[in-house]
Amino acid sequence: MxxxxxxxxxxxxxxxxxxxxxxxxxxxxxxxxxxxxxxxxxxxxxxxxxxxxxxxxxxxxxxxxxxxxxxxxxxxxxxxxxxxxxxxxxxxxxxxxxxxxxxxxxxxxxxxxxxxxxxxxxxxxxxxxxxxxxxxxxxxxxxxxxxxxxxxxxxxxxxxxxxxxxxxxLDPTTHFPVGPDERFAADLAFLGNRLPDREARVEEFFLKAAAQRPGRRFLIGGNGWETKAMPDNVRHLGHVYTHQHNAFNCTPLAVLNIARDSMAHIGFSPATRVFEAAGAAACLITDAWDGIEQFLKPDEEVLVALDGRDVAEHVGSLTRERARTIGQAALRRVLSQHTxxxxxxxxxxxxxxxxxxxxxxx
CATH class of the missing domain: 3.40.50.2000 (Glycogen Phosphorylase B;)
Structure with a gap:
């Protein structure tokens, strides 16, 4: 057809x-x-x-x-x-x-x-x-x-x-685990364009968390953030091409998903970034939204945050070993159910x- x-x-x-x-x-x-x-x-x-x-x-x-x-x-x-x-x-x-x-x-x-x-x-x-x-x-x-x-x-x-x-x-031919790339070295990385219905949530879940963890490194990729005031421990990359996403997801200790206002309100709307990160065996932290359990199991396959303080606590307590365990569990889940x-x-x-x-x- x-x-x-x-x-x-x-x-x-x-x-x-x-x-x-x-x-x-x-x-x-x-x-x-x-x-x-x-x-x-x-x-x-x-x-x-x-x-x-x-x-x-x-x-x-x-x-x-x-x-x-x-x-x-x-x-x-x-x-x-x-x-x-x-x-x-x-x-x-x-x-x-x-x-x-x-x-x-x-x-x-x-x-x-x-x-x-x-x-x-x-x-x-x-x-x-x-x-x-x-x-x-x-x-x-x-x-x-x-x-x-x-x-x-x-x-x-x-x-x-x-x-x-x-x-x-997940498209496993496009998103998969790769070696680290120092360009994307950070404790927490977020990738998303600056949009009116996302910006306040980025301030809450990402920038507030960065401000609460001044000794940690934070990385933000996406279009439109160059004019946004950010804490000194946040580095801005600009547009990140699709072929760079695997390294972006695999290199940091953890990566962050932040839903847009409307999708967070409705729920049951995992962004492409959720599956890209899981496909790369990254440790994913996500803002809370209804239906997350349908896709990844909290505390085992994904970490869930209610606000910026929760994100900061996750970053502060997360070890490389636990991050690796969560990422591998997420990869197994999406390969078995969500490709x-x-x-x-x-x-x-x-x-x-x-x-x-x-x-x-x-």
């Missing part, structure tokens, strides 16, 4: 945290026989910060971020059996979702893949004319990056025929079931 996938970027993780998610899922689906074309706009300097070249497992189409460029790629939706519009493309999001409905074949499977469901749902609650609300009757399903039962209930309450969370996972092969099998079964229902109805 042919898939037309309209998303932010497959080739670049620059201001695009969903890149790892897209790559892992689509690589697996390609291995299951899907013929995939990924359409991404040339926007936000992503093409100047590519992590990968066009892969062999998907056709990559980069289009100008103009109305003409938009029309050129929407016209190709009619050739696909499955047409996907992901959230957060950043340019022409409304026109893209309207366009896949307009240009796809009547027998095609049409879906919205929401990689920030909590934020999208907040927008929908405040706007009766929101494009997702308007298009739901014409979509066969909504897939989400996470969110668990609260997100499913909310989408179904808005009229979605079907909503299924497809969680982040993109597991997620791809789920998506494949879901799509085949829906296509069979369409054929039966026809």
């Amino acid at each position: 042919k898939i037309a996938f309209y998303g932010s970027s497959l080739l670049s993780s620059y201001w695009n945290g969903a890149a790892t998610y897209y790559r892992g899922l689509l690589r697996d689906l390609a291995g299951r026989g899907y013929d995939i074309t990924f359409y991404e706009p040339d926007a936000f300097d992503r093409q100047q910060h590519r992590d990968i070249e066009p892969p062999e497992w998907a056709r990559s189409v980069v289009y100008p971020a103009t109305l003409e460029g938009l029309r050129s790629v929407l016209s190709q939706a009619g050739a696909a059996d499955i047409v996907v519009k992901a959230s957060g493309v950043g340019v022409f999001d409304t026109e893209l979702l309207e366009g896949i409905v307009q240009h796809s074949r009547p027998d095609a499977l049409r879906l919205f893949w929401d990689v920030d469901a909590a934020a999208t749902l907040d927008e929908m609650r405040g706007d009766d004319a929101h494009v997702v609300r308007r298009m739901l009757p014409s979509l066969h399903m909504v897939l989400t990056y996470g969110g668990g039962p609260p997100v499913v209930e909310a989408y179904e309450g808005f009229g979605a025929r079907l909503c299924v969370p497809i969680y982040n996972a 993109y092969a597991h997620r791809g099998a789920e998506v494949d079964a879901l799509w085949r079931e829906q296509r069979a229902k369409q054929r039966s109805a026809a």
Whole structure:
């Protein structure tokens, strides 16, 4: 089956945290026989910060971020059996979702893949004319990056025929244990872009912890932090490319995950960083959110913190031996239950079931 996938970027993780998610899922689906074309706009300097070249497992189409460029790629939706519009493309999001409905074949499977469901749902609650609300009757399903039962209930309450969370996972061919790299030496490292709905939580869980442990080394990677005031024991790296993530995760004593406001509130939304770190056998400290036990067992496979003081206590008491034990346990867990092969099998079964229902109805 042919898939037309309209998303932010497959080739670049620059201001695009969903890149790892897209790559892992689509690589697996390609291995299951899907013929995939990924359409991404040339926007936000992503093409100047590519992590990968066009892969062999998907056709990559980069289009100008103009109305003409938009029309050129929407016209190709009619050739696909499955047409996907992901959230957060950043340019022409409304026109893209309207366009896949307009240009796809009547027998095609049409879906919205929401990689920030909590934020999208907040927008929908405040706007009766929101494009997702308007298009739901014409979509066969909504897939989400996470969110668990609260997100499913909310989408179904808005009229979605079907909503299924497809969680982040590990691609073991991309993220795995490597040797240390002194560029990333630290007691605690955090990787994430500076975003309005994350910054206050970074202040609480990372910067406050650093201030409470002045004798320890803290490292922050990601875009936008260069103008942020930080304690003297915090070092800022800037953008960290995907091929550097393994060393970034393996070198420090521990790495920190901090959920964005909306995802922390909803729960059941592990970020890609959770699985990247676990796949590298890193000792992960995460802020607390509902559903963590579904993915990693607290105190054995992950350390959980309620606030910056908890993070500081974890860093102060953690030994290399215990960090290694936790990291190895996390690696075993994600390899056994949370790889993109597991997620791809789920998506494949879901799509085949829906296509069979369409054929039966026809």
